[in-house]
Amino acid sequence: MKGFLRRVAFYLITAWAAITLNFLLPRLIPGDPVTRMLDRFHGQLGPNAVFALRKLFGQTSDNIWDQYVDYWTRLLHGDFGVSFTSYPTPVTTIIGQGLPWTLGLIGVCTVLSFIIGTGLGAFVGWKRGTWVDGFIPVTTFLTSIPYFWFGLIVVYVFAVVLRWFPLSGGYTPGLTPGFNTDFIGSVVLHALLPSIAIIVSSIGYWLLGMRNMMITTLSEDYVLLARAKGLSARRILSTYAGRNALLPSLAGFALSLGFIVGGSIITEVVFNYPGIGYALFQAVQGQDYPLMQGIFFIITIAVLAANLVADLLYVILDPRTRQGA
Structure with a gap:
């Protein structure tokens, strides 16, 4: 129990530090993002309108501490502010629109890559x-x-030359999103090419790691004893060698699950896929600090939660780690 509480305390402190850094970084960058936005109006806004915009973005006070308190107050109420580039769309709306696409594509591909790679590695x-x-x-x-480079090659060969798959996007323009055959079929078709690229390029990492751990595990005494007892090869592979060899890969898999929320930025940019990674790329290009902060916050929480779950699963799967917990 004490070990569990220590882990939770550690992740809470880490989350506080990451969120605080997320607050400070945009304010340490030279220039004022609100001023850049006001420049688009070419001085046509009055003092009241300028004050209203600064209040909307939480910059009505020059006191950094007041801004920090206001920032935490907004976070606790689930308010990430308003996007600069998509004004007046709230950041939560943009994240809510991109998150399902990223979870559907990157999430499924990560799980499939792990299953196929570790299976082949074993x-x-x-x-x-x-x-x-x-x-x-x-x-x-x-x-x-x-x-x-691999993504561009895949796009050129299969989308441009052979035209087996759509070139970009999440679905065919003109279709009405919903649970209907045409839309779901279009989503699956648009996701196939980036899925193939992600899985093919990721399998090797899991395969090599699992293969090396498998070779190490097969030389352990308990595996040799299982063979001496005459147990079947399938049982030795799955119950004795495979389970223990999987533990290091499981920790890496949990970490990769955390990064699913951030999406694979390169993947979504290359394939113009409407996920969180592509939204982050556009936010950086447009210096959209509220959107960047909102996405970084979601990524931070997801990574920390995934690591906490990995720690707990590791303790459950490997009783040796419970000593001193």
């Missing part, structure tokens, strides 16, 4: 020294290719 480690070792250089080569 099999390759079990059959080491045979023809299956040929998977290693192929997947390692695909993983080592810069992702933006």
Whole structure:
């Protein structure tokens, strides 16, 4: 119980530090983002309108402490402010529109990459020294290719030359979003190409890590004892070797789940996919600080929550970590 409370306290302190840094960074950047926005009106706004805009963005006071308190008050009420580039659209609306696309694409692809990669890694480690070792250089080569380059190649070959898949977007323009056959089919078709690119480029990482851990685990005494007892190869692979070899990969998988919320920025930019990563890219280009802060906050909480869950799962799966907890 004490170990659990220590972990929770650590993540709460980390969350406070990350959120505070998220508040300070835009204010440390030279210039005033509200002033940049007011410049678009070319001095046509009166003092009352200027004050109203500054209040809307939480910059009515020069006192940094008052702004910090106001920032926390807004966060606790779920208010991330209003987007500069999409004014007067609230940041929560933009995040709410992009989050389902990112979770659907990046989330499913991350889970599939982990399952396929670790499954192949366990099999390759079990059959080491045979023809299956040929998977290693192929997947390692695909993983080592810069992702933006690999994505552009995939788009050019399959979307531009062969025209098997749509070039960009999340669905065919003109369709009404909803739970109907045409829209769902269009969403799936638009997601296939980026999904293939993500899975193919990610499998090698999980395969290599699982394969190396599998080889190490197979030399342990308990595995040798299981073989001496005459247990079946399937049981040794799944119950003894595979379960213990999976533990390091599980920690990495939990961390990758946290980054799902942030999305793969390069993926969404290359494929012009309407997710959180693409929204963050546009926010950086437009110096949209409220939107950047809102997205960074969501990413921070997601990563910390995923790490906390990984710590708890690690304790459950590996009893050795409970000592001293």
